[in-house]
Amino acid sequence: MSxxxxxxxxxxxxVALPIIIHLINQRRFQTIRWGAMMFLLAANxxxxxxxxxxxxxxxxxxxxxxxxxxFAIARPLASGWLGLTAGGRPxxxxxxxxxxxxxxxxxPGGGSTKLETGRQRLVQALKMLGSSHWVLVDSTTNKAVEIxxxxxxxxxxxxxxxxxxxxxxxxxxxxxxYIQANKSGRTEIWICSDLRENDWDSExxxxxxxxxxxxxxxxxxxxxxLAYPQTTSENVAIRVTDVRRLQTSEAAELFLxxxxxxxxxxxxxxxxxxGPDSKISIPIQFEIDGARSEMTIEMEGTQFExxxxxxxxxxxxERGWGRVSIPADANLADNEFCFVFDRPVPRVAIILADxxxxxRPLELAAAISPDPSVTTSAxxxxxxxxxxxxxxxxxxxxxxxxxxxxxxxxxxxxxxxxGGQALFLPPATPGPEQLFGxxxxxxxxxxxEITVDNFRGDQDLLAxxxxxxxxxxxxxxxxxxxxxxxxxxxxxxxxxxxxxxxKPLLARATTPxxxxxxxxxxxxxxxxxxxxxxxVLYVLVQRALAAGAGVLSSTRQFVAGAQPxxxxxxxxxxxxxxxxxxxxxxFHRGVYAAGExxxxxxxxxxxxxxxxxxxxxxxxxxxGLDYSRVNDQAGSLGSLIQEIWRLFxxxxxxxxxxxxxxxxxxxxxxxxxxxxxxxxxxxx
Amino acid sequence: xxxxRHARSFLDAAVLSRLAAVPLFARKPMVGAVSGRHPSxxxxxxxxxxxxxxxxxxDDLRRLDWxxxxxxxxxxxxxxxxxTNLRCCLVLDTSGSMDFGSTGITKxxxxxxxxxxxxxxxxxxxxxxxLSCVANGIVRNIPPRRNPxxxxxxxxxxxxxxxxxxxxxxxxxxxxxxxxxxxALIIILSDFFVEPELLRGCFQHLxxxxxxxxxxxxxxxxxxxxxxxxxxxxxxMEGGPAVFAEPNEIADRYLKVLEEYLVQIKQIMLESAMDYxxxxxxxxxxxxxxxxxxxxxxxxxxx
Numbered sequence: 007m008s009x010x011x012x013x014x015x016x017x018x019x020x021v022a023l024p025i026i027i028h029l030i031n032q033r034r035f036q037t038i039r040w041g042a043m044m045f046l047l048a049a050n051x052x053x054x055x056x057x058x059x060x061x062x063x064x065x066x067x068x069x070x071x072x073x074x075x076x077f078a079i080a081r082p083l084a085s086g087w088l089g090l091t092a093g094g095r096p097x098x099x100x101x102x103x104x105x106x107x108x109x110x111x112x113x114p115g116g117g118s119t120k121l122e123t124g125r126q127r128l129v130q131a132l133k134m135l136g137s138s139h140w141v142l143v144d145s146t147t148n149k150a151v152e153i154x155x156x157x158x159x160x161x162x163x164x165x166x167x168x169x170x171x172x173x174x175x176x177x178x179x180x181x182x183x184y185i186q187a188n189k190s191g192r193t194e195i196w197i198c199s200d201l202r203e204n205d206w207d208s209e210x211x212x213x214x215x216x217x218x219x220x221x222x223x224x225x226x227x228x229x230x231x232l233a234y235p236q237t238t239s240e241n242v243a244i245r246v247t248d249v250r251r252l253q254t255s256e257a258a259e260l261f262l263x264x265x266x267x268x269x270x271x272x273x274x275x276x277x278x279x280x281g282p283d284s285k286i287s288i289p290i291q292f293e294i295d296g297a298r299s300e301m302t303i304e305m306e307g308t309q310f311e312x313x314x315x316x317x318x319x320x321x322x323x324e325r326g327w328g329r330v331s332i333p334a335d336a337n338l339a340d341n342e343f344c345f346v347f348d349r350p351v352p353r354v355a356i357i358l359a360d361x362x363x364x365x366r367p368l369e370l371a372a373a374i375s376p377d378p379s380v381t382t383s384a385x386x387x388x389x390x391x392x393x394x395x396x397x398x399x400x401x402x403x404x405x406x407x408x409x410x411x412x413x414x415x416x417x418x419x420x421x422x423x424x425g426g427q428a429l430f431l432p433p434a435t436p437g438p439e440q441l442f443g444x445x446x447x448x449x450x451x452x453x454x455e456i457t458v459d460n461f462r463g464d465q466d467l468l469a470x471x472x473x474x475x476x477x478x479x480x481x482x483x484x485x486x487x488x489x490x491x492x493x494x495x496x497x498x499x500x501x502x503x504x505x506x507x508x509k510p511l512l513a514r515a516t517t518p519x520x521x522x523x524x525x526x527x528x529x530x531x532x533x534x535x536x537x538x539x540x541x542v543l544y545v546l547v548q549r550a551l552a553a554g555a556g557v558l559s560s561t562r563q564f565v566a567g568a569q570p571x572x573x574x575x576x577x578x579x580x581x582x583x584x585x586x587x588x589x590x591x592x593f594h595r596g597v598y599a600a601g602e603x604x605x606x607x608x609x610x611x612x613x614x615x616x617x618x619x620x621x622x623x624x625x626x627x628x629x630g631l632d633y634s635r636v637n638d639q640a641g642s643l644g645s646l647i648q649e650i651w652r653l654f655x656x657x658x659x660x661x662x663x664x665x666x667x668x669x670x671x672x673x674x675x676x677x678x679x680x681x682x683x684x685x686x687x688x689x690x
Numbered sequence: 691x692x693x694x695r696h697a698r699s700f701l702d703a704a705v706l707s708r709l710a711a712v713p714l715f716a717r718k719p720m721v722g723a724v725s726g727r728h729p730s731x732x733x734x735x736x737x738x739x740x741x742x743x744x745x746x747x748x749d750d751l752r753r754l755d756w757x758x759x760x761x762x763x764x765x766x767x768x769x770x771x772x773x774t775n776l777r778c779c780l781v782l783d784t785s786g787s788m789d790f791g792s793t794g795i796t797k798x799x800x801x802x803x804x805x806x807x808x809x810x811x812x813x814x815x816x817x818x819x820x821l822s823c824v825a826n827g828i829v830r831n832i833p834p835r836r837n838p839x840x841x842x843x844x845x846x847x848x849x850x851x852x853x854x855x856x857x858x859x860x861x862x863x864x865x866x867x868x869x870x871x872x873x874a875l876i877i878i879l880s881d882f883f884v885e886p887e888l889l890r891g892c893f894q895h896l897x898x899x900x901x902x903x904x905x906x907x908x909x910x911x912x913x914x915x916x917x918x919x920x921x922x923x924x925x926x927m928e929g930g931p932a933v934f935a936e937p938n939e940i941a942d943r944y945l946k947v948l949e950e951y952l953v954q955i956k957q958i959m960l961e962s963a964m965d966y967x968x969x970x971x972x973x974x975x976x977x978x979x980x981x982x983x984x985x986x987x988x989x990x991x992x993x
Contacts, residue, residue, distance in 0.1 A: 035921035035934065041787030041797075042913045043926045044883050045951065046933050049943035057939045669938075 010081035010134065010649070017076050024068035060668055067665035074658030078651040083134070096228075097191030099137035100181045101128060101159065104199035105145045105168040105593075107339035107609045108616060109234070111200070111241065113639050119338075120234040121167050124198035125159050127232060127638060132156035132196070134649065139190065143180045145172030145205070146567060146593040150184035163587045167339060169595040169609040170567025172205035175212040182219055185227065193227045200234040201619045204612035206627070208619055213627050220631055229628055231635040235618045241269040242288060242305070243340035243614040244332050249563075251319065251347045252379050258319040260294065260347060264330060266303075266310040267614040292317060294328040308615075324349045325561065327580060327597040327604055340614060344581065344597045346561035346604040350377070353551040354399050355384040358392070359406040360433050364528035367537035368404050368431075371547040382551065389414065397421050401554030402547070406431035406528060409439035409446065422520035425557030427550040429523045432488030440491070442515035442522045443498035447489040450509075455483040455535075458511055461503035466514060467523065467546045468502055477542055479503060483535040487511060487526040499524065512546075521553060561604045565611075566593050572600055582607070698845050700802035705976045706810055712983040714811050716776050717965065718902045721873040724836075726775030726816045731873070734772020742766045776875050777834035778812040778819050780805045781866060782848070783880030785825045785857035786928035792912035793972040798853045800908055800971045801879040806848055807979055808877060813841050817875075821847055824862040825855040834874070856928040859884045863892035867899050878905045886954040893962035904965035904982070907955070911972050914948070916941050965989075 109121040144164045248263035331342040355372035359365030372384035436446030492498040501510035515522040529537035536543045574591045582596015598605045719731040745765030755768040788798040809819045820834030918937035959966035
């Protein structure tokens with residue numbers, strides 16, 4: 007139990023008051039000359055057990071009454087937040103609010119979401135506790151914002167639900183930076199979250215650093231975690247995995263691929279629970295530019311995929327937006343997914359090669375379209391033509407030549423900067439030049455052909471195919487490769503594939519935007535089998551092209567929370583969350599128009615089936631810190647902390663009543679009447 | 691009324707004159723020296739016919755009922771009840787505890803008033819009055835006399851009686867039972883702070899001696915109620931050890947013991963055919979005496 011006014015507890019010694027009064031009373035006795043001593047002596051001889059006990063009980067109840075009064079005015083709080091405010095009012099209270107879509111889950115009886123409940127609870131609790139400064143770190147911007155009062159949590163747009171995932175370590179870092187920058191005094195950090203693994207990123211190395219840096223604060227930082235770990239009821243999330251617009255001579259169609267993910271009830275013993283194997287039918291509603299159609303699917307198991315669902319379009323309808331939705335369930339935030347479509351952008355590749363043997367396979371790989379609806383083209387140019395290229399139409403630059411310098415390097419850099427993709431291959435004679443901190447060293451010729459030791463199949467250019475099969479990278483034969491050099495102390499590149507000895511074969515240079523890849527060998531027959539086993543090269547080039555084209559496209563699928571290229575304040579909402587303010591558009595699901603472009607913002611994929619962290623894992627994250635946790639449920643009505651002075655007052659009253667009852671002379675009235683009865687003279 | 695004209699603090703002429711309207715009767719036949727208001731165990735010369743008795747030689751011929759002789763040719767003597775005076779012995783407890791009084795009057799003072807009034811009333815109707823002051827023994831004792839001048843002596847002794855020493859009521863009562871001639875009215879004024887069982891023997895003894903015994907049990911309201919609030923040190927008025935007590939703590943048991951005592955003493959008084967009056971000393975003594983006298987009027991007549 008903790009107290010709002012713990013200083014008043016200093017009055018607790020007053021509890022001894024009845025004893026002191028008793029002792030004083032004992033000392034100031036009166037003396038009387040008394041006749042009826044025989045009764046007194048007899049009374050003294052009688053057992054004094056009960057009377058003595060009664061005396062002590064009366065004393066105890068008096069003390070209890072005083073204690074009750076003192077505790078009541080110290081304003082005790084009943085809550086799970088043990089040791090809540092020992093030491094009184096904190097100087098700064100920082101609230102870390104997880105606004106991720108999973109926080110939109112409602113409780114078992116519907117009603118409020120986890121986020122709403124958490125906010126209410128926090129406001130109630132924080133108002134009661136008081137603080138000098140209030141700071142909110144919300145999960146979208148990860149910036150510490152001072153607020154006037156806890157009420158700000160209810161009304162602020164920065165505390166409404168968002169579609170972006172949270173990054174708890176980053177939020178804690180923001181809190182840490184705030185404390186450091188403002189030299190705040192005793193600080194309390196309140197975290198309201200549903201403990202999803204993807205939000206907390208508990209494996210991250212950042213936690214270790216955070217723990218240590220928080221421990222270094224001399225003023226003491228206290229963590230309170232208001233957790234909503236319960237996944238209350240069955241929930242289905244819908245997601246569009248692919249959208250393509252295909253046009254034949256007769257008609258245009260939109261091919262939509264959907265994925266439905268279902269969270270089954272963890273508690274399979276409850277009566278109304280349906281196992282993950284039970285069949286449910288879900289009506290899916292499609293909305294294309296406001297026109298709706300519906301389709302019902304039967305879902306079995308935890309996942310359902312709908313591949314290439316066709317929706318006919320007007321031929322003239324080349325560009326637009328749409329939305330798929332399912333009926334409301336436990337979590338409203340994942341029942342809708344927005345998408346935008348457009349006629350594919352022509353994919354243009356520029357190839358600059360010294361070696362024609364290397365250039366040809368690259369040109370072929372870039373020029374052959376994977377899809378009849380996509381036009382691709384590749385052009386081999388010389389370095390002198392670079393200035394004349396229409397860079398705003400180029401998706402991929404392939405550079406097999408000494409790394410550019412000066413003006414040329416600037417052109418390439420700005421191309422990558424705007425989101426273009428560049429693939430660098432080693433020239434015949436590597437020079438000392440570097441680009442993006444990476445350069446070529448000398449060629450290494452292997453006595454016999456070597457293979458790729460390992461490669462990253464989970465993401466980027468060599469990722470597995472949509473069906474999950476790995477690319478045949480292992481079958482590649484490398485005869486000769488150039489080593490990468492870097493002068494920067496930090497890793498300037500991320501290896502995507504490497505050969506024996508950990509030498510990178512394909513690496514991605516660290517750039518803020520766009521992509522700069524370094525392939526350590528060429529498709530020339532003397533260098534590798536990239537050209538003969540053309541699948542890897544083709545996929546690699548086409549993926550780079552697609553990524554480059556994606557930036558150029560006038561439509562864009564956008565994961566909420568990612569950094570947009572342009573100022574979101576200029577976006578216009580077409581559909582989406584009405585409560586979102588314009589600066590927060592990148593964090594809210596919806597379709598937005600940014601000038602000529604259409605943007606669909608959606609929640610990250612990890613939100614759909616994010617596991618809840620185990621309790622032990624959570625407490626490990628806060629190991630060594632002053633940390634308390636309370637589990638709550640969405641929609642629960644009680645207050646997080648409650649003032650229970652009434653209870654103490656009631657206890658005091660009860661103690662007083664019992665004390666009064668004990669003080670009453672036992673059957674005094676009856677006895678008195680007996681003694682006072684008029685004795686008639688007895689006659690013989 | 692007051693031969694020496696000396697005003698006594700414990701006598702109130704108005705009260706006495708009111709009380710004089712009710713005669714003081716004995717409940718049992720008394721043996722007196724002269725004729726009076728009380729029944730006697732003997733035949734006498736009152737107007738109240740008692741019985742016919744066969745003439746035996748030696749009887750006074752004047753008392754022969756000639757009419758009866760005329761009717762029956764036998765000699766009968768006509769006998770009448772005798773009315774006599776009584777000896778009223780006032781027994782005043784002068785032990786230390788009698789000095790207690792919380793309502794402005796002590797028990798001994800109250801006893802003085804009662805004794806004084808009764809003595810006066812008895813003498814007024816021609817009875818003899820005596821007084822014994824008792825504590826741990828018989829302190830003063832004057833035998834009953836019906837001389838009005840004797841009353842002055844009684845009042846003097848009453849006035850001089852000083853409450854001191856402990857109560858030794860039982861041996862004293864036994865002694866009085868023996869020393870007072872048979873068939874007297876004995877009025878005991880005491881707080882009876884003695885084990886009730888000890889008193890039983892005394893009362894039986896008095897009854898055996900054919901005395902008519904009345905007892906005024908004088909108690910202070912404070913003693914009955916034990917209404918103390920603060921811790922008290924009780925000093926024994928009869929010289930015993932002092933007791934320190936917390937009234938809140940002890941009151942219960944005190945009252946319990948007191949109640950048992952009162953029940954027991956009442957029981958003993960009943961069994962011993964005593965004329966028992968428990969008197970709380972804040973009560974008006976005139977009322978108490980009226981009740982006493984009227985009660986006795988109703989009980990009068992047994993021979």
